[in-house]
Amino acid sequence: MKALLRHIVDKIRTHLMYSTHQRLDKLSMLLGRQLSLHNSHLASKATLGGGQESIPIESSEFSVYSQNGEDGIIDFLLHILDLSEYPHAFVEFGVENYTESNTRFLLKLRNFQGLVIDGSQKNIDYIKRDEVYWKHDLHAQCEFITKDNINAIIQKWLDSRGLDNVALLSIDIDGNDYYVWESLTCISPAIVIIEYNALFGATQSVNIPYKEDFSRFEAHHSGLYFGASIRALIDLGKHKGYTFVGADSSGTNLFFVKQELLKNIQPFRIYPLEEYCKRHHARQSRDKNGKLNFVSHTQRNDLIATLPLHNLQTQH
Template structure:
């Protein structure tokens, strides 16, 4: 019976909410459904097999809303402050449900002035304590941006998603001490090697390679960085997009509710050809497109290429890419 309930809740979390871009969506209804599903998952998913059991989508892209809501509830009390960068116009984001459901204070940053102007024109900007800032983020300006807007010290959550220098930017952050960190990882780099694109101040995803798949860092690179910064890796979402970390001193609050650590490769495909047309390439073939490009082993500092690293995926990830059950 418990297994059936878990399957039903997981399916509900994926399919009960319309697209964030649907013109007719009712945000009040979405919020109520999100609250209800959060309570249901907290009540019934006691023997979870991974963080993905708690997924549901209200405003996030891949179910992160549910995971974040569960973590915040279990780790409470946390400072009711978040920072998220790489938000575009904040229509689809990791912290919007947190802002609206729990009324946290937050800072959102994006490199597009037009996107941030849209955030500032929205009701969110006056209904909540939300600061929206336009800036192209580098490892040299990130702390200054936080401090100039009054964000420093203890915060509840940091979400990192800039499709580029993500590893190097998180490494550089010293001004805030988040309880929870959410990072988008590049699953195409595999789960065996701790690697990142080399730091380049003006790096952008599609300028890095026409496919749009050469960006960020591998999951193992973020786990290595998290360990050095004093964080524990709890797992990823089922879509193989975001990894979740909790500061070591907060881990005891999870007690026996801490789920088994489970990570996933990415199944979605937004790979493009040189004309910008979607090609829908899946699995290891994505990495084959980039085997000649430079990559940095973040643990040794050595620059190499994906091709020189050899095989990139563990047996477990290979099984998952084939569609075997988690």
């Protein structure tokens, strides 16, 4: 009898939690739709001949599922750019369980097709149990991404959907991001979002040395040693035909747009690169026991100052 009652209580609790989650999700999406309308008006000011000042992309930020306002910036760029030549599709890797991501709002609001990749099978299994997985054309794949396998992974998905490109690419793998974007040739998205390491500063074009099995917290216990500097990624973007259009206000992600798509757009407001590094105040560093130690300001730089960096300026 007790087991039966416990089973009934668990069922009721699960139902109530699910119902509450559903209602909160609907409210979040409703708010997101209203903010998207605001971005539509903001985008109309950015057309050439509008007599308006340049607009910083941070002014369009909002988060429904993203961590740092990326939902709003992506939404704004989609309002302002002519993507008629691009399929309504995206690729995002480093998504964890996809509850917090850069493309979930895009998937639900605009019904894009998508490929999401994560190195944890547990995360991929979670995504496949999420109702978003059957309500939309979302493919979740477990892979540890390297510069050598990324093209084959994406090409296989493209072929399965009859696609030859995507509109948006989001890269956040906490390590070899630069090398993966550099190696990527099977797609040429309209928009690229990529995480940068603000601690590497604005003057150096540097990234971590490539290691196929790089792990952020194995490389250094603080987790602060990863990725590439802002200058390195901007230089790479130029080489691949992209224009840097700004970063989120938290100093986490850079946004790039294909150069030819900006011909009839009022230039975005770009600040000195040092500004994009100074705005990063996150204190996510950890001690040797894996606990947050809230190190801030120049102490963060001191922790990783002796670790090797690949200087891309001397390479060229």
